[in-house]
Structures are given as structure tokens and as C-alpha cells.
Amino acid sequence: YTITVNPAGRGAALGPQQYGVFFEDINYAADGGLYAELLRNRSFEFLPVDNRAFTGLTGWTPVAGDGGAGNASTVDDDARLNERNRTYLKLSANSPAGGWTGVTNAGFDTGVPLKAGAAYDFSVFARTDAVAGTPLEVVLHDAAGNPLAAPLRRTVQGDGWAAYGGTLTPSATSDVGRLTVRAFGTGTVRLDMVSLFPRDTFKGRRNGLRKDLAQKVADLHPGFVRFPGGCLVNTGSMYGYDAAANYPRARAFQWKDTVGPVESRATNANFWGYNQSYGLGYYEYFQFAEDIGAMALPVVPALVTGCGQNRATGDEALLRRHIQDTLDLIEFANGPVTSTWGGLRADMGHPKPFGLTHVAVGNEENLPNEYFANFLRFRAAIAQRYPEIVVVSNSGPDDAGGTFDDLWAKNKAAGVQMVDEHYYNNPAWFLQNNRRYDAYDRNGPKVFLGEYASRDAKWFNSLAEGAYMTGLERNADVVRMASYAPLFANIDNTQWRPDLIWFDNDESWGTTSYQMQKLFMNNVGDRVLPSTFTGPPGSTDPKPITGGIGLSTWGTASTYDDVKVTGTDGTVLFSDDFNGGNADRWTPVEPRGTWSVVNGAYAQSDAVAEDTLVKAGNITATDYDLTLKATK
Ligand code: AHR
Numbered sequence: 001y002t003i004t005v006n007p008a009g010r011g012a013a014l015g016p017q018q019y020g021v022f023f024e025d026i027n028y029a030a031d032g033g034l035y036a037e038l039l040r041n042r043s044f045e046f047l048p049v050d051n052r053a054f055t056g057l058t059g060w061t062p063v064a065g066d067g068g069a070g071n072a073s074t075v076d077d078d079a080r081l082n083e084r085n086r087t088y089l090k091l092s093a094n095s096p097a098g099g100w101t102g103v104t105n106a107g108f109d110t111g112v113p114l115k116a117g118a119a120y121d122f123s124v125f126a127r128t129d130a131v132a133g134t135p136l137e138v139v140l141h142d143a144a145g146n147p148l149a150a151p152l153r154r155t156v157q158g159d160g161w162a163a164y165g166g167t168l169t170p171s172a173t174s175d176v177g178r179l180t181v182r183a184f185g186t187g188t189v190r191l192d193m194v195s196l197f198p199r200d201t202f203k204g205r206r207n208g209l210r211k212d213l214a215q216k217v218a219d220l221h222p223g224f225v226r227f228p229g230g231c232l233v234n235t236g237s238m239y240g241y242d243a244a245a246n247y248p249r250a251r252a253f254q255w256k257d258t259v260g261p262v263e264s265r266a267t268n269a270n271f272w273g274y275n276q277s278y279g280l281g282y283y284e285y286f287q288f289a290e291d292i293g294a295m296a297l298p299v300v301p302a303l304v305t306g307c308g309q310n311r312a313t314g315d316e317a318l319l320r321r322h323i324q325d326t327l328d329l330i331e332f333a334n335g336p337v338t339s340t341w342g343g344l345r346a347d348m349g350h351p352k353p354f355g356l357t358h359v360a361v362g363n364e365e366n367l368p369n370e371y372f373a374n375f376l377r378f379r380a381a382i383a384q385r386y387p388e389i390v391v392v393s394n395s396g397p398d399d400a401g402g403t404f405d406d407l408w409a410k411n412k413a414a415g416v417q418m419v420d421e422h423y424y425n426n427p428a429w430f431l432q433n434n435r436r437y438d439a440y441d442r443n444g445p446k447v448f449l450g451e452y453a454s455r456d457a458k459w460f461n462s463l464a465e466g467a468y469m470t471g472l473e474r475n476a477d478v479v480r481m482a483s484y485a486p487l488f489a490n491i492d493n494t495q496w497r498p499d500l501i502w503f504d505n506d507e508s509w510g511t512t513s514y515q516m517q518k519l520f521m522n523n524v525g526d527r528v529l530p531s532t533f534t535g536p537p538g539s540t541d542p543k544p545i546t547g548g549i550g551l552s553t554w555g556t557a558s559t560y561d562d563v564k565v566t567g568t569d570g571t572v573l574f575s576d577d578f579n580g581g582n583a584d585r586w587t588p589v590e591p592r593g594t595w596s597v598v599n600g601a602y603a604q605s606d607a608v609a610e611d612t613l614v615k616a617g618n619i620t621a622t623d624y625d626l627t628l629k630a631t632k
Contacts, residue, residue, distance in 0.1 A: 001533070001534070001535035002533070002534045002535065003531055003532070003533050004531060004532045004533075004534075005529050005530075005531040006529060006530045006531065007529055009529055009530035010527065010530075011474065011476075011527060011528025011529055011530050012473070012474065012475060012476035012477040012478075012527070012528045013476065013477070013526065013527045013528075014473060014476045014524050014525055014526060014527065014528070015223075015476065015480055015481075016223050016295075017223035017224045017295055017480065017481045018223055018472075018473070018476060018480070018481065018482065018524050019220075019222060019223055019481075019482055019483070019517065019520055019521045019524065020222040020223045020224030020225060020226065020294060020295070020297070020481055020482070020483045021217055021220060021222040021224075021225055021226070021294075021483050021484075021487050021500075022225075022226040022227070022230070022450060022451060022483040022484070022485045022486070022487055023217075023225060023226070023227045023228065023285070023487050023488070024227070024228060024229040024230035024231075024232055024485070024486055024487070025228060025229065025230075025232055025270060025272070025276055025280075026229070026230060026231075026232065026272050026486050026488075026489075026495055026496055027272075027486060027488055027489035027490050027493060027494050027495055027496060027499060028108075028274060028489075028490035028492075028493040029486070029487065029488035029489070029490070030276060030277075030279075030280045031108070031275070031276060031277050031279070031280075032107075032108030032109065032490060032493075032505070033210065033213060033488055033490055033503060034209050034210055034213050034214060034280060034488065035209065035210070035277070035279050035280035035284075036197055036198055036201045036202075036208050036209055036210045036211075037195060037196070037197060037277065037279050038107055038108075038112045038113070038120070038179075038196040038197065038198065039059070039105045039107060039112070039179060039194060039195060039196050040058070040059035040105060040106070040107060040108050041057075041058050041059035041060065041105075041275070042105075042193055042194050042195050042277065043081075043085050043087070043088075043192055043193050043263070043267065043277065044056045044057070044060075044074045044087045044088055044089050044192065045085070045086070045087050045267040045275065045277075046058035046059070046275055047087065050269035050275060051269060051273065051274070051275075054275070055074070056073075056074025056075075056087050056089075057072065057073075057074055057089075057103070059105055059106060059107075060072075060089075060103045060104065060105055060106075061103065061104045061106070062101075062102075062103055063101070063102055063103065063104050063180060063182075064095075064099065064100065064101040064102070065099060065100055065182070066095075066098060066099040066100060067095070067097055067098070067099035068093070068094075068095030068098075068099025068100040068101045068182075068184070069094045069095060069099065069101060070091060070092050070093040070094045070095060070101030070183070071091070071092040071094075071101075072089060072090070072091050072092075072101070072102070072103050073089075073090050073092075074087050074088065074089055074090070075087065075088060075090045076088075079127075079190060080192075081125055081161055081192040081193065081263060082263065082264050084257075084264055084265060084266045085192060085193065085263055085264060085265075085267075088190050088191065088192040089103065089190065089191040089192065089194070090188060090189075090190055091103070091183050091188070091189045091190070091191065092188055093130075093134065093183045093184070093185055093186055093187055093188070093189060094186055095183075095184060095185060095186065096185070096186055098184070099184075100137065100182035100183060100184045101182070101183055102180055102181045102182040102183055103180070103181055103191075104178050104179065104180040105178065105179045105180075105194065106143075106178055107177060107178070107179070107505065108490075108505050109490070109492050109504050109505040110143075110175055110176050110504070110505055111142075111143060111174070111175060111176035111177045111178060111505065112140070112174075112177035112178060112179055112196065112505075113174070113175045113177065113505045113506035114140060114148055114149075114170040114172075114173060114174050114175075114177040115170065115173050115198075116170055116171055116172050116173045117169065117170070117171075118169070118170065118198060118199065118200060119167050119168075119169055119198075119199035119200075120140070120149075120167065120168045120169070120170070120196055120197065120198055120199065121165065121166075121167060121195075121196070121197045121198075121199055122138050122152055122165055122166055122167070122168055122179075122195070122196050123163060123164070123165035123193070123194075123195045124136075124138075124163070124164050124165065124181070124191055124192075124193060124194045124195070125161050125162070125163055125164075125191070125192045125193045125263060126156040126161070126162065126164055126189060126190065126191050126192075127156065127158065127159050127160055127161050127162065127189070127190050128156045128157070128158070128159060128187055128188065128189040128190070129159050129187050129188045129189075130185055130186065130187030130188075130189070132185075133155045133156055133157040133158075134155065134156045134183050134184065134185055134187060134189040135153065135154075135155050135156075135183075135184040135185065136153070136154050136155070136156055136164070136181060136182065136183055136184075136189075137151045137152070137153050137181075137182040137184070138151060138152040138153075138154075138166070138168065138179065138180070138181055138182075139151045139179070139180045139181075139182065140168050140170055140177055140178070140179055141177070141178050141180065142174045142176050142177060142178065143176040143177075143178060148170045148171065148172050148174055148177060149168045149169055149170040149171060150168075150169070150171075152166040152167070152168055154166065156189055161190075161192070167199075168196075175504075175505055175506045179194075179196055181194060192263070193262070193263045195262075198210075198211075201214075202214035202215065202218075202288075202291070203291050205284075205287065205291075207262055207279060207284065208284075209280075209284070209288060212503075212507075212508045213488065213501065213503060213508050214288065214291075214292075216501050216508060216510060216514070217288075217292065217487070217501070218291075218292040219518065220514075220517055220518050220521045220522070221292075221293070221521050221522055222292065222294045222483075222521060223294060223295060223481070223521075223524075224289075224294050224295040224296070224297050224358075224481060224483070225285065225288065225289040225292070225294045225295070225296055225297065226297045226298075226299065226360070226450055226483055227285045227296075227297070227298060227299070228253050228285065228298070228299065229253060229271070229299065229363060230299075230363060230451075230485075230486075231271045231272070231306065231307035231363065231364070232253055232270055232271045232272065233252060233253045233299050233300070233301050233362070233363045234252055234301045234302060234303075234304065234305045234306055234307070234309075234362060234363055234364075234365070235252060235271040235305050235306075235307060235309055251268050251269075252301040252303075253268075253270075253301065254301070254322075254325065255281070255282040255298070255300070255325065255329050255332070256325060256328070257278055257281075258278040258280075258281025258282050258283075259281050259282050259283050259332070259344060259348065260344065260348070262277075262278075262279050265277075265278040265279070265281060266278060271307065272495045273495070274493070282298070282329070282332065283345065283348045283349075283350070285298070286333060286350075286354040286356075287350065289354075290354060295357060295358065296333070296354060296356060297358050297359075297360060297392075297481075298329065298356075298359055298360070299359075299360040299361075299362070299363055300322065300325070300326045300329065300359060300360070300361055300362075300378070301322060301362065302361050302362025302363075302365060302371055302374045302375060302378070303315075303318065303319050303322055303374050304362065304365040304366075304367050304370045304371040304374055305365070305366070306362070306363055306364035306365045306366050306397055307363075307364060307397075309366075310366040310367055311367075312367050312370035312371070312374075319374065319377065322378075323377060323378055323381045326359060326361075326378060326381070326382065327381060327382065327385055327386075328340075328341050329341075329359070330356060330359065330382070330385075330386050330389060332344060332345050333345070333353065333354040333355070333356035334353040334354065334355065334356050334386075335353070336353075337351050356389070357388070357389065357390060358389065358390045358391075358392055358418075359382065359389055359390075359391055359392065360391075360392035360393075360394070360420055360448075360450070361374070361375050361378045361379070361391060361392065361393065361394075362374070362375065362393075362394055363394060363420075364394065364396060364397040364398075364422060365394070365396065365397075366396070366397055368396060368406055368407040368410070371394075371396075371407070372393075372407065372410045372411075372414075375391075375393050376414065378391065379391040379393075379416075390417050390418055391416075391417070392417070392418045392419070392420050392448055393411050393416045393418070393419050393420065393445070394407075394419060394420040394421070394422075394450075395407050395408050395411065395419050395420065395421045395422075397422070398422060398423050398424070411444075411445050412441070412444045412445060415445075416445045417445060417446065418445055418446045418447070418448050418480065418481075419445045419446075419447060419448065420448045420449075420450040421447055421448070421449050421450065422449075422450055422451035422452065422485075423451070423452055424451070424452065424453050424454075424455050425452075425454065425455065426454065426455060426456050427454045427456050427460050427461055427463070427464030428464075429454075430454050430464040430465060430467065430468040431464055431467055431468070433468070433471075434467060434468055434470065434471035435471060436471060437471060437472065437474075437475035437478050437479055438471075438474070438475060440475065440478045442477065442478065444478075446478060446479075446480045447478050447479045447480065447481075448480065448481045448482075449472065449479055449481065449482040449483070450481075450483055450485070451483065451484075451485035452465075452468075452482070452483075452484060452485065453465070453484055453485060453486075453498055453513065454468075454498075454513075455497075455498060461498060461512070461513055462511070462512035462513040462515065462516040463516075465484070465513055465516050465517075466516045466519070466520070469482070469516075469520050473525070473528055474528050476528060484500055484513060484517055486499045486500070487499065487500050487501060488500070488501050488502075488503065489501070489502050489503075490502075490503060490504070491503065491504050492504065498511060498513060499511070500513055500514045500517065501514055
């Protein structure tokens with residue numbers, strides 16, 4: 001093999017935002033992840049209306065001790081903390097003889113992770129109707145009840161909400177910690193926003209980020225941070241309560257829900273099936289981007305859903321409200337402290353503007369016409385007031401196959417500055433499509449590759465991604481930004497894989513794809529030097545399959561042994577031993593070759609009926625490494 005580089009040649013120049021990260025609250029990436037809060041359901045807003053498995057006490061267990069008695073329940077009534085934080089904990093304490101009643105929080109995953117000698121900031125809003133006040137004791141202990149720190153004692157006074165807090169310092173390290181709040185005496189004591197933060201957050205920020213996770217992102221030196229989604233952005237809100245859905249209260253991610261004092265922020269049941277506290281909100285996103293020297297790139301809902309939900313709102317007033325919200329967002333980021341939203345930013349601790357330059361409208365909308373009509377409305381309003389802002393459009397759900405060419409054409413015709421493309425494919429696709437952008441119009445919109453990943457169960461995903469990134473760099477005059485997705489995954493709560501960084505409650509680790517991203521991001525060149533390659537062709541040339549793969553190939557016995565599919569040249573393309581099972585469906589879980597449908601239907605990652613999976617002549621395989629898996 002020979003690679004010839006022309007050092008005097010002038011290829012594309014790489015930009016400061018060439019590579020970045022995409023943070024979405026998927027895989028429990030925020031609460032119990034990047035957001036450093038250690039208590040789950042701190043504001044008692046987990047409700048059955050969001051998810052039938054939830055109760056106001058999800059994450060909490062009522063407890064009593066030393067002969068104490070009482071009752072713990074969650075209530076939404078006129079005594080609530082505020083209109084957006086409605087449900088609170090009501091402890092009816094009945095311990096006249098010195099005992100206590102209370103609640104224990106089990107944190108996320110195996111428990112609250114605690115480090116010996118480190119400081120933890122506890123805070124709570126409380127009120128009591130006990131005339132002499134209610135003594136509270138805050139105790140850190142392990143799952144077996146062994147104390148881990150000296151208790152914190154405070155006395156709640158008066159029947160109006162007030163904040164109480166203090167520091168707890170564990171004497172031992174544990175990843176199965178628990179926090180118990182004990183109320184002594186008799187009377188009704190109400191608690192809300194029960195919170196525990198490590199003092200040691202990323203950059204020491206209050207309401208900050210978990211240090212190891214934020215540091216792993218910082219170590220990439222990303223040029224931008226796209227947030228907050230993804231499918232998370234668009235879905236929800238405009239359709240109201242849907243009793244049939246499992247998480248009917250899920251609303252589109254609306255930035256105004258996520259700013260201001262944390263106790264006044266809304267919570268949300270999100271698209272991925274769990275609750276968000278919004279403690280990690282727009283201020284924190286902007287702050288994080290600034291802290292790691294990255295450009296903030298927010299995505300606002302386009303009022304057309306994607307991600308399998310093909311709906312567009314016809315509600316003009318709602319659309320106008322979202323357009324206004326987007327203008328207000330720009331004011332929040334960049335406006336003077338004398339403006340309404342710039343003033344809020346200053347109140348939150350950042351008088352200096354964040355310097356927002358780009359806003360993306362929407363994510364993977366399935367209805368191109370409706371999406372684009374809305375996009376143009378957003379763009380026109382932003383251009384009128386903030387002509388300097390780049391408004392990023394997108395190219396539909398999965399652009400790998402050119403399904404949404406029409407939307408691309410619209411973007412081009414409308415002179416859109418930048419289009420967000422997404423695709424997830426197998427490694428062979430990434431190898432074979434290295435030249436994808438060579439043919440892109442140099443005068444058309446620039447590309448923001450906002451989501452991509454090689455999806456395969458094997459380790460060579462990252463190699464395929466790295467090879468593909470050389471194609472992105474070669475075309476850096478067109479592909480101005482690229483981010484792998486998703487960024488984070490909680491090992492016990494995963495909706496999507498593969499992911500870049502994995503974590504549990506106290507540890508985190510990067511995948512090989514993380515290392516690949518780090519390699520590229522930490523070594524962004526200035527300019528591509530043209531090069532040529534000579535050598536024998538690889539094994540990626542299409543090889544038609546004859547005989548095909550179908551039921552008759554597998555046989556009818558309940559044990560499938562030595563299944564083989566051969567190419568025309570007699571090479572074994574596929575062979576496997578399925579140990580038993582009357583498989584009535586075949587799921588191609590590891591489509592490590594590229595499968596292109598010639599004249600039949602084929603869904604790469606969905607389970608498909610065996611007789612529609614693959615038939616003779618319907619596919620070509622482009623390498624010799626196909627794997628199918630039978631499932632019942
Ligand atoms: O990255 C995971 C999901 O993939 C995103 O939410 C969505 O935009 C895409 O379909």
C-alpha cells in the first residue's frame with residue numbers, strides 16, 4: 001500500500017467547531033448522570049400520570065425509629081412550594097416520646113456515592129405546624145443502616161416554607177449510601193426539594209455537574225456542545241394528555257421550564273420514558289459549554305414531531321409562542337442585563353453574555369413540508385431581530401439513504417446556511433461511504449453532522465468511525481461540524497446503544513469510540529493535505545448472494561446447525577450454529593455487512609418475519625461477515 005501526500009497541496013481548511021459533542025438526556029444522562037444531584041425524585045414530582053410505575057414517593061421509603069410513629073405521603077394542595085413545584089412530602093409525625101418518623105432516599109443506581117472526607121451540601125425546604133418547631137436530623141448511612149457521617153441537625157420553625165441546609169462529611173466511602181431525614185416530635189411537617197450535592201462539582205459550580213463525567217467531555221476538547229436533544233426536543237406538549245401513552249405528560253423541551261431557581265423549575269416526563277428534574281437546564285448547558293471552551297448549540301422544538309411521531313401542530317398561537325420563546329432564548333444568552341431574559345441570566349450568576357451564534361430548529365421531523373414551513377417562520381423571525389445568528393435546519397430522520405432528498409432540496413433552494421444530518425449505520429456503511437461528501441454541492445448549505453455512530457456489537461465500530469472521519473475532514477469545506485451520538489449512557493438504564501461514555505453512580509469509562517473521538521478532537525489539523533492511495537482493493541466490493549437466506553435455507557428442525565450462505569464464488573458468507581429454538585422471527589442484530597435491498601423490503605434493525613427477511617436475489621452483501629440471530 002502506498003499513500004502519497006502532497007505537502008504543497010491545499011485541501012479543505014478545518015474549523016474550530018469541526019468536532020463537538022451532542023448531549024441529550026437519553027440513557028439517564030442528566031439526573032443520576034451529568035447533573036451532580038445525588039437524590040432521586042428530590043421534589044416528589046414523580047407521578048403516576050407520567051408513568052404508571054411512579055408514585056410521589058418513588059426513590060423514597062418511609063421509615064420510623066426509636067419508638068416513633070407517623071405517616072409519610074405526597075400531596076399537591078394549596079400548601080405547595082410553588083406553582084411549578086406542586087407536590088411535596090407531608091410527614092404526620094406522632095412521636096411524643098422521643099422517637100422519629102421520616103423518609104430514606106436511595107439515590108440513583110445502587111445508592112448515593114459518598115467519599116470519605118469529602119463535603120456534601122444538604123438542603124431542603126420545610127415548614128411545620130408544631131408550635132415549638134420540628135427538630136430534623138439528616139443522616140447518611142449505608143444500605144445496611146450503618147452510619148457514614150455525623151448527623152446534621154436543624155429545627156424547622158414556622159408554617160411557611162423556608163430553606164434549611166448544612167454540610168455532611170462522610171467518614172467512610174460507599175457506593176450504596178442512603179440519606180434519611182428524621183422528624184422528631186408531633187405535628188405536620190412538610191418537606192420539598194430535599195437535595196444533596198457533592199461540594200466537588202466540575203469547576204466547583206453550585207447546582208453543578210458530576211466531575212468525572214464533565215471532565216471526560218472536557219478531555220475531548222469539543223468545539224461545540226449540541227443540546228438538549230434529539231428526539232427529546234420535539235415530542236410532546238402540543239398534544240395534551242394522552243391516557244394511552246405510558247408517559248403522557250411528556251412535553252417538548254421548553255427552555256423556559258429549565259431556568260431560574262431550581263425549586264421553581266418545572267419537571268418533565270421525557271420522551272425516553274423517565275422524569276427530568278431540569279436541574280440541568282439551559283443556564284447550566286451554556287455554562288458548561290463556556291467552561292470547556294465550546295460553542296453552545298441549542299436545538300429548539302419545531303412543533304413538528306419526529307422520532308416515529310408524525311404530527312404537526314396546526315395551532316398558530318402555539319407556533320408563535322415557540323418562535324417568541326426562541327427569540328427570548330437568544331436574549332437570555334446574549335441580551336444585556338437590562339433586558340428581561342438577559343436580566344435573568346445575570347440573576348443566575350452570568351451577567352456577561354454567553355455569545356450564542358447558532359440555533360438549530362427541530363430534530364428529525366418526519367413531515368418535511370410541515371417542518372420546513374415552520375422552519376422558515378423561525379428563521380424569518382430570528383433573521384429580523386438577530387441577523388447574525390445562524391439558524392440550522394435539518395434533513396429529516398435518517399439521511400443515510402437519501403430518503404429526505406426533497407427536504408435537502410428545499411434547504412438548498414431557500415439558501416439555508418447549515419443543515420443537520422443524522423445517521424446510524426453498520427461499520428461497512430461507514431467504510432463504503434467515505435466519499436459521501438466529495439459530491440456535495442460546494443455552494444449549497446454547509447453540513448452539520450449532528451448525530452452519527454457505527455452500530456454493531458463488535459469493537460471495530462470505532463475504526464469504521466475513524467476511517468469515516470477522514471472523509472469528513474477531507475470535506476471540511478462542506479462538513480463544518482460533526483458530533484457522535486449519543487454521548488452518555490447509564491449502564492443500568494439504557495435506551496440506546498452504542499454510546500460514547502458509560503457510567504454508574506460512581507464510575508465512568510469511555511468506549512473505543514470515545515478514544516477515537518478524542519484522538520481526532522485533540523489533533524484537529526489546520527488544513528487537509530491532498531493524498532492518493534494505491535494498493536489492492538479491500539474486501540468491500542459487492543458480492544451477490546445466490547440461494548439467499550430464508551426459511552428453507554435454515555431447515556425446519558428446532559436446532560439449526562451449521563447454517564451457511566454462500567456467495568456466487570462459493571465463499572461462505574454466513575455460517576452459524578443456533579442452539580435450538582423454534583424461531584418464528586429472525587432478527588438481524590449484527591448486520592456487519594452492508595445489505596442493500598434490490599427488490600424487496602428489508603428492515604435492518606427491526607425484527608422482521610422470516611419470509612420477508614431476505615430472499616434469493618433480494619440483497620447484495622458487501623463483505624463476508626454477515627451475522628443473523630434467531631429470537632423466539
Ligand atoms: O441519539 C439518539 C437519537 O437518535 C436521537 O434522540 C435522535 O435524534 C436520533 O434518532
